[in-house]
Amino acid sequence: MQTVSSAFDAAYWQGRYATAGRDTWSVGRITPPLQAYLDQLGVGPQPRILIPGAGRGYEAEYLHQRGFRHVMVADFAPEPLAELADRVPGFPPENLWQADFFQLAPTEPFDLLIEQTFFCALPPALRPAYAQQCAALLRPGGKLAGLLFDTPFAGATEPPFGGSREEYRAYFEPYFAFIHFDTAYNSLPARAGRELFICLQKL
Template sequence: MSALTPNFWQEHFDQGRTPWDRGAPSPQLLDWLNSKALTPCRIAVPGCGKGWEMVEFAKRGFDVVGIDYTAGAVKETKALLAQHALKAEVVKADVLVYAPEQSFDAVYEQTCLCALDPDNWIAYSEQLARWVRPSGRLYVLFMQVERPGAREGLKQGPPFHCDINAMHALFNSQHWQWPDALPTVVPHPSGWNELALCLQRK
């Protein structure tokens, strides 16, 4: 596993190697938006990448803030917003230290958690709990990447496998209310799946 620094991700952008990118908003995000399960509010997109979700939120009247510590991601997100004549806040910052000036009504977490070294997952989950106001929402897609080496105790990624039991431990009942229904299984172009669900901040 390479050191997951801004330079690591910048090399991917410089070389055009972004296999996680769909080239469009996640179909699950569109389902949440079209079904009105997610309506305009102040929302954060950590690890905003190339900005497809940022554009979709901005189009639909959200007060959206994208956070990414890779210069290439910030540049491409801003360019995509400009291409669509949309305005939104894009912050170049490390999600592990970023502190918003005011709380968010919601966070859309899709590709940030699975791109972080698991050593940082507790710190990141604590950040999300701080960012979201009481009764706010976390719209999350947990990446399912089961590799053979995991059975031997290897930590493999990115993307890292977001085991559902580990996710319950990270986003536990101290801060979050989980839904009764099972997560929605969302196929990913890579051949993997994501588990989509919405948690409510206590």
């Protein structure tokens, strides 16, 4: 099974989170496109939701505040998970997973995976494996929803890594039907026109 590159292991991410100015991808709150999507979800029956590579977990915090109780958060580094636990004391500690996404094998599949800056944090060579693992973690008909950078980051040697919708489509087509796959209309100003909002349904 694939695993995250040793060049960007837990120690690498712990260092980035712990160093001021090294987590510039984080905006300190849930982003408008994901908030708008999550606002459409009903809370009953409770869906099983996974947020992989969740970082500081603002999406998990938002879902928890809205009454969702089966939200699992996975991240390689302990620091952002500890911050989420401190920031949201009521969040179930058993739902905070310090783990390699590619090694996850829960006993129950998920209804929804939320993507927010995890895909762009992976070495591009792992993108096909990411799509495959997302499909493996979802129940039939389950969804993968979130944001991808629809812009190249020329010369990037460390995350975030960019790309194009044409490239991404090839990774997901073997496993998913495309419900929505277009430029986000409500991105933050600094990201306007450079984000692709996706909602994909497992075949």
